[in-house]
Amino acid sequence: MSAFVTEPAHETPVLGEWEVVVLGGGPSGLAAATAAARAGRSTLLVEKNGYLGGAGTGGGLSTFCGMYSNVHGEHVLTVRGHATELLERIDRLGGLRAPHRSFADRIQAQAYDIPAYRRAADEHVLAAGAQLLYHAFAVGASSDESTVDGIVVESKSGRGILRAKVVIDCSGDGDLLAWTKTSHEKADPHGEMLFPSTMFRINAVDGERAGPAWKILPRMMDEAVAAGRPKFPRRGAIVRPQRDDLEWRANATQLRNPDGTAIDGTDVWQLTRGEVQGREQAQEVFEFIRGNVPGFERAYIVDIGPEIGIRETRRLLGKYVLTEDDVRSCATFDDSIGLNGWPVEAHVDGDLDIRWPYGDDPVGCNQLPYRMLVPADGPSNLLVAGRCASMTHGGQSAARVAGPCFAMGQAAGTAAHLALKGDAVVANVDVPRLRTELESEGAWLSV
Ligand SMILES: Cc1cc2nc3c(=O)[nH]c(=O)nc-3n(C[C@H](O)[C@H](O)[C@H](O)COP(=O)(O)OP(=O)(O)OC[C@H]3O[C@@H](n4cnc5c(N)ncnc54)[C@H](O)[C@@H]3O)c2cc1C
Structure with missing residues (x-):
């Protein structure tokens, strides 16, 4: 050919x-x-x-x-x-x-x-x-x-x-x-670029019980890994309420190639890999949050970014x-x-x-x-x-x-x-x- x-x-x-x-x-x-x-x-x-x-x-x-x-x-x-x-x-x-x-x-x-x-x-x-x-x-x-x-x-x-x-x-x-x-x-x-992320938002959060959950989540994730849980896509997860405390955003994923390098936003095959990986990671991080952070017990993912975020x-x-x-x-x-x-x-x-x-x-x-x-x-x-x-x-x-x-x-x-x-x-x-x-x-x- x-x-x-x-x-x-x-x-x-x-x-x-x-x-x-x-x-x-x-x-x-x-x-x-x-x-x-x-x-x-x-x-x-x-x-x-x-x-x-x-x-x-x-x-x-x-x-x-x-x-x-x-x-x-x-x-x-x-x-x-x-x-x-x-x-x-x-x-x-x-x-x-x-x-x-x-x-x-x-x-x-x-x-x-x-x-x-x-x-x-x-x-x-x-x-x-x-x-x-x-x-x-x-x-x-x-x-x-x-x-x-x-x-x-x-x-x-x-x-x-x-x-x-x-x-x-x-x-x-x-x-x-x-x-x-x-x-x-x-x-x-x-040869390093900033790693991209897939953003997602969570709804049906009990804002009062969640309180300043953004302060405790990164520590909870570190402790879970120290206790034997597989590593998260990245440390330093950022979660914060949106306009209403019912809805929170999460910036917690990190998208990479099999060799560990950052997904390159100018390569369509890598972008495709990043989209699939990002949604998978969003689900994984969300399940940890729902299962561990007070106020998130009834929460669900209301949206995953339409496209991965290239930094x-x-x-x-x-x-x-x-x-x-x-x-x-x-x-x-x-x-x-x-x-x-x-x-x-x-x-x-x-x-x-x-x-x-x-x-x-x-x-x-x-x-x-x-x-x-x-x-x-x-x-x-x-x-x-x-x-x-x-x-x-x-x-x-x-x-x-x-x-x-x-x-x-x-x-x-x-x-x-x-x-x-x-x-x-x-x-x-x-x-x-x-x-x-x-x-x-x-x-x-x-x-
Ligand atoms: C995961 C993630 C989280 C971030 N979090 C924040 C945050 O919380 N707050 C913040 O302020 N910034 C954040 N940033 C930074 C953010 O990238 C910048 O704020 C900003 O969006 C960059 O602006 P820009 O106009 O340079 O490019 P972009 O926002 O990237 O916009 C470029 C536009 O060009 C269009 N485009 C590109 N190529 C073509 C083409 N060939 N033909 C036609 N259209 C095209 C794209 O569709 C896009 O709309 C984050 C970035 C990422 C990736």
């Missing part, structure tokens, strides 16, 4: 042309599309699913992390601007719980209802004037070495090209980086690469476009390792430079935002969460608008002007 088949040449229809096309509707993509459209640019947001939110909806996460920073001991909302408006929309739909403290009360996060997030995100992006294209899987780019002028999509309507003057890669996996041969990397120097794959090599040291030393930059207050949350083999900012009384957040959205090489009209922006493995282990992704997205959409005022070269954007525009839209660039 031959390894390749030559398909007949064919003409690909151009489905339309926009000033800005954003690939991927996660927190970074929906923020990028909103910002570009609000600035008056014709904007298309392309998403393979039938809803926005990215891992935050499709991966079943249900918590916003990184919106708050622990600034000298005070929990401060540091990701502001369009993201806070989105959260207000979710709140108006009754979909937000008051923020809670995580990780020994050192940082604040906020639970949401996934249907409310989906609904609010539709409204948020459409109200800005952007156009949506759901159920369209991008499979390639139309580009040469200096520019990318379109994204190739496949859908129920067939194959087509979406033309753009500026393209923003918010695919999480940096798909456009691969297709346009823009420099990027995957994994740390030892890390390709990362851009940009004009600046944000490092773990930048995160932990609360670095500042002249070209700051937003803030990250989340610590390094490293999903390592079999465990969870949280690494905090250095010192006894840290500022508690690092600035995010515009240069981490700008490729060091490749097409001049390509921006990258979200978890595939330019960060090391360690830097990305922190700034990949929703808050900083919203901030990066808003900055990328605004930068696309400014680039289009000139030569559409994103590296030539007037950064002081970008910062002024972001601040005028409510963003915080420093504390």
Whole structure:
């Protein structure tokens, strides 16, 4: 059998042309599309699913992390601007719980209802004037070495090209980086990537009896293993109530290949293995919880994330690469476009390792430079935002969460608008002007 088949040449229809096309509707993509459209640019947001939110909806996460920073001991909302408006929309739909403290009360996060997030995100992006294209899987780019002028999509309507003057890669996996041969990397120097997880939610919990079960569950699991039970997929299980104490979320699985490496979210066979394994692990962990944790006796799994949650794959090599040291030393930059207050949350083999900012009384957040959205090489009209922006493995282990992704997205959409005022070269954007525009839209660039 031959390894390749030559398909007949064919003409690909151009489905339309926009000033800005954003690939991927996660927190970074929906923020990028909103910002570009609000600035008056014709904007298309392309998403393979039938809803926005990215891992935050499709991966079943249900918590916003990184919106708050622990600034000298005070929990401060540091990701502001369009993201806070989105959260207000979710709140108006009754979909937000008051923020809670995580990780020994050192940082604040906020639970949401996934249907409310989906609904609010539709409204948020459409109200800005952007156009949506759901159920369209991008499979390639139309580009040469200096520019990318379109994204190739496949859908129920067939194959087509979406033309753009500026393209923003918010695919999480940096798909456009691969297709346009823009420099990027995957994994740390030892070949390790953060392990993915399948999220699940539990219903019919007696919240009063469960109490702060999140404090005792990890210890109970460790004790069970010490007493001879087979190891769990990972230590450091996270369980917390959702909007109502009846419903809890669980972040407790870890997906690996037979050789022990993390499932690679850019490999379809590994993704398939991860889906099957994730549901199996969810069941296993749930049964332990139901059988051992007070208040969960009548509980059941109400939902398993529609797709596995991928934390890390390709990362851009940009004009600046944000490092773990930048995160932990609360670095500042002249070209700051937003803030990250989340610590390094490293999903390592079999465990969870949280690494905090250095010192006894840290500022508690690092600035995010515009240069981490700008490729060091490749097409001049390509921006990258979200978890595939330019960060090391360690830097990305922190700034990949929703808050900083919203901030990066808003900055990328605004930068696309400014680039289009000139030569559409994103590296030539007037950064002081970008910062002024972001601040005028409510963003915080420093504390
Ligand atoms: C298991 C797990 C738990 C997590 N828990 C939290 C948490 O509690 N709180 C938190 O804030 N963060 C959490 N995170 C981090 C989370 O990944 C980020 O917050 C965030 O979702 C990353 O945003 P993004 O916009 O960069 O990419 P994503 O959210 O990954 O969104 C990318 C979007 O692009 C679309 N897409 C990708 N490729 C294509 C293509 N080729 N064609 C069309 N569409 C495409 C995808 O469908 C997706 O909608 C968790 C991550 C995982 C995996």
